[in-house]
Amino acid sequence: MSTTAAPAPGASREELAALEEHWGERPSLRSWFSTVDHKRIGRRYLVTAGFFFVLAGLSALAMRTQLARPESRLLSPQEYNQLFTMHGTAMIFLFATPMLFGFGNFLVPLMIGSRDMAFPKLNALGYWVFLFSGLFMWASLPFGAAPNAGWFAYVPLTEEQNTPGLHMDVYSLGLLFLGIATAAGSINFIVTALKLRAPGMSLNRVPLFVWAIVATAFMVIFALPALNLDNAMLFLDRRFGTHFFDPGAAGNVLLWQHLFWIFGHPDVYIIVMPALGIVSAVLPAFTRRGVVGYALIVLAIVSIAIISFGVWVHHMFATGLPRLSYSFFSAASTIITIPSGIQIFAWLATMALGRLVLKVPMLFLIGFIVTFVLGGFTGTMFALTAFDQQVTDSYFVVAHFHYVLIGGAVFPMLAGIYYWLPKITGRMYHEGLGRWAFWLVFAGMHVTFFPMHLYGLFGMPRRVYTYRSEPGWDGWNLVSTAGSYLLAIGLLLVLIGVVHAIRRGRPASPDPWEGDSLEWSTDSPPKPYNFPVLPQVHSVHPTWDEASRESMGGGATGDRILADGRRTLLTSELDGRRERAVEMPESSLQPLVLALAMLVFFTAMLVAWYPVAAVAAVAVAVTIAVWLWPPRRPDRELGVRA
Amino acid sequence: MSIRGGVAAATGTEALTTELPVGRSTGWWGMVMFVATEATLFACLLGSYFYLRFQYGGPWPPGGITKPELLVPLVMTAVLLPSSLPMVWAERGIRKGQRWRLRSGLAATLVLGVTFLALQAEEYAGKLREFTMTTNAYGSLFYLITGFHGLHVLVGLTMIGWLLAASLRGGSFGAHRHDRVRNAAIYWHFVDLVWAAILFTVYLSPRL
Amino acid sequence: MDTRRDVTTRSAAERRRRQLLPVVVLGGGLALAGCSAGAPSTLDPAGSGAGRVANLWWLLFWISMAVFAEVMAVLAWALLVRRRRDVRVRHGQPLRFVTVAGAGIPLVILVTVYAVGLRDLAALGDDPGPRAPTIEVTGHKWWWEVRVQGVDGATANELHIPVGEKVRVRLRTADVLHSFWVPQLMPKTDLIAGEVRETWLHAERAGNYRAQCAEYCGTQHAHMAFRVVAEPRHDYDAWVARLAAPAPAPQTDAQRRGQEAFLQGSCAGCHAIRGTAANGRIGPDLSDVGSRWSIGAGAVPNDGGHLGGWIANSQTVKPGNYMPPQPVDASRLPDLIAYLQSLR
């Protein structure tokens, strides 16, 4: 395949022109706001989540600077508490999940051989809502009104009488607002992966990354409602005087914790799962073979998704619940390590049998294994209630979750960025710069977070804005702080590397890594219609497989070109049999308008302008009504009898 | 070389057949997933009710609130649960291309739904004299659960009214194009079913 | 599918393990043991609760190191051997290796440690028995109210226990959640609003054990420390007796003037001093404030200078705490300090 004007062997020149006509977007201000192209939306997700990552990371640097020495007075406790809360909240909700959704958005349609997501306009809506809710939350920081009760916001601290002001209203409303984007995105992923796969892509040929995204999306569907309900109740308690969490009026403070962690625990896998999917997607290109144990990995993904709903109480091991329930949740939490173990050893086996190509993405995968395994071990230790009661809420826990979050999610993301950069931007990154970035990030990560195990064990609690000098605390804290600067420099190099690639990078060929999944059998960057000819898939590694490749070239059939409109194919859920071609929606400003109306609604709720909120709610309803209003068609086409 | 012809050549026909029952549509899946997440929300809500009740330990409802009366809720149930039937009938009708069935079925469901909301308002008027959302956690739960469900009924009714308006215009739905009808119907059935769970939790369970 | 066991990988793994293990373990062990002497470290336990958990930790630590070595060995082997350009890619599916190493071995390990963990959990949950002394602790934003069951008086941020005996601690909170954590004696128990929780303390050797609130509780969560003093039984009895008795009467003129200032000023509205008219309940009982290890629950050491600074404006010392700056006349401050320091 070539990037020049010559048509691909599959589709004729006229067909390519027709596809370009139907899918192409002339660059204009309007198209910038109205686009529904999953690739543009995916890119925006990546950039926006990256932006929130930098904000949250800089907050962490401020915190680390404060903690470098005992009894430092750089930050006031009020400032520190808002910073750590925003750091945690933003990292989890505004960075990790959206970043991985960004990868999903860009890649899922490409990997399954489709021309867009199932609901492109909903996809655009999801992005705008994510952007606005993120800005909504961060905007509170300059006003000193940012959330300040930790990312899990335990009641009664978060109730009005203990935390007056807007802080926690920003939190509850912001997360409710963001929840719309997350839920919409998840439904979209599920339906896309179920219905829009290329013909021939039966379930046992779905790329592992797509499996991971779908499992994640299912977890979101069943986990997010608990968080939404929790936040709705918190907001009602604070604003309208209800008593859900008030033990003085038949309420209960532990209800918050249960609901939060029924969401919160699956959420940590919501973060790590797509990242593990990235690992499975990147590995084949750098080991020159398919991942060992495809079926085992799918099984592991599915069982993690299920078991993750049965372990939430391990975040409440010190609340004094009955010992019997602790034994149960402790058992469930130990069992959940098994599927992770299977995946780790499947990847190790893949490396041990393949031929390693140590490019930057592969370096990050190796960094991932080393780091994630260590973080997983401390997780397994917490699963034992007795041990957890000793170290919970200490820096040992902070060490655990940064190992799994950075090792398990950020490293794979970085691998993914380097790996797919050529596909996303059409440019290659600078290998030397990438290597430097890797080593700095890797070293920085361990220098920062390894000592946290130590001072956690030495008795240092988390979420303290300062501490008194103790042997074993001050020295290691200083080391952590130094490490965090190192880490920041490494990440800065990543950023520079990306910018450099976009500006100066060598143009990338369609398949610079000789990868195995479908995104590598189309242009870099892909045309707006993704594939001139939708592939007919014959194996799990379609790009490595002659028959699948042939189906897009000489073997192309008109029913997979679909050039006479903005169309893509629907296939059956299980075995990917062709069902019919469907018309995809055009670009539209409705998603933006709807998201803006929601922004007005949530802002009005925040500042208690309820009439404005009511008007905004009506605007939301009207926009949806107009959006979905059925197009008028002649009765003959509709099939009307009466 | 491409192999041409066959289905793709007959664009007109394909447009006609696009909504014939060849597998589930994306819209169907989307609505089912949406309902799944909404159902989870209600499950959490009712779960919270039982959690607070059993953690409280004392007499339930607490604070001297009397156990809920059953008459009005049972009438409400008798109005809401059957409201799914005209909806089913309407959907079956439009699948055969019978527009009149769609219109009259939607109208019947609309009437029943509005009656339900009116009864609920009536019930609230009585309850609010006894306790409000701010009386205690029981009051908060009662109004949150029933109010949230009422909101869902309202959303469902808006969908139905919207379908009715679109179908009265003509040129909207027919045997080949009725995805929106089907999706709204799924939603409405869901709202109906949830009521049964609420009836059990809020009205019947305190008597157990 | 090829499910043959991958022999090369396994034996090489074994070889690597032997080389790597000492390095990793030495580093980790040294860092852990060496740097914490004197800190309130969980690895320097002084009682049976923390002692048990420390043993559990070392078990988990060694197992983790062994499994980590296994993982690193495979990884290192792949990096060393499978990187050469001329290696042939092998397309087998060593599923047996994956299930044994990834599920079988871990399962055995997990079942074992789970059993040990359950045993320890049961031990931590042991009731100290009906005759054990009971200490009532109430968490406030951001200090600890301490009482002994059956005794009228209260103190703050410091509790005493007799060495070698199990002492029941009953935990309540006056406001938000806190967590009671004495790293060297006993793992955490949260203080839950609307409920009562119990734990116990047991010290094998006498000493002062620093402890701190471990559940985030707002602005000054960082300064909500306390101290557990484990002492011989007769010293403990004396402490209880002091709690029951009125605070010492002022001896010098300065102290007398100080007491007057205290009772006439705003102080008495918030603080109690046993045997005087001061019976405020908003702030800590000050009847033995002179003997406390710190002012402001670990914010500053307890000496005259810091005490004066605290009274004049505690907000500079512990920003956000619930004691407002006191308009005490500069001339009366030394008297007030003298009086408070005499309360021991």
Ligand code: HEA
């Ligand atoms: C990406 C996110 C992520 C991931 C993947 C995990 C993975 C795991 N976590 Fe973690 N966890 C968090 C994010 C994550 N966690 C966060 C954010 C918190 C804190 C929230 C807060 O308080 O702010 C937390 C807190 C947390 C707690 C509560 C601690 C406390 O607050 O007291 C517990 C308790 O059980 C726990 C357990 C586990 C376990 C058992 C795993 C397992 O899934 C790990 C499994 C993986 C391995 C074990 C490694 C690979 C396996 C092998 C090599 C096989 C051999 C292994 C053995 C024999 C053990 N985690």
Ligand code: HEA
């Ligand atoms: C994905 C999740 C994620 C990630 C990636 C991180 C990343 C980091 N975290 Fe975070 N952290 C959490 C999730 C995460 N954290 C959570 C959930 C909590 C709990 C919060 C709570 O208790 O409520 C927490 C808490 C937490 C604490 C404990 C606070 C406390 O208990 O008091 C600390 C302390 O050191 C910390 C530090 C850091 C550091 C130094 C990084 C670094 O890795 C950050 C590095 C990133 C950057 C520095 C930005 C990128 C920079 C550039 C691109 C270069 C450009 C900029 C310049 C250098 C000029 N984190």
Ligand code: CUA
């Ligand atoms: Cu009390 Cu933290």
Ligand SMILES: [Cu+2]
């Ligand atoms: Cu968890």
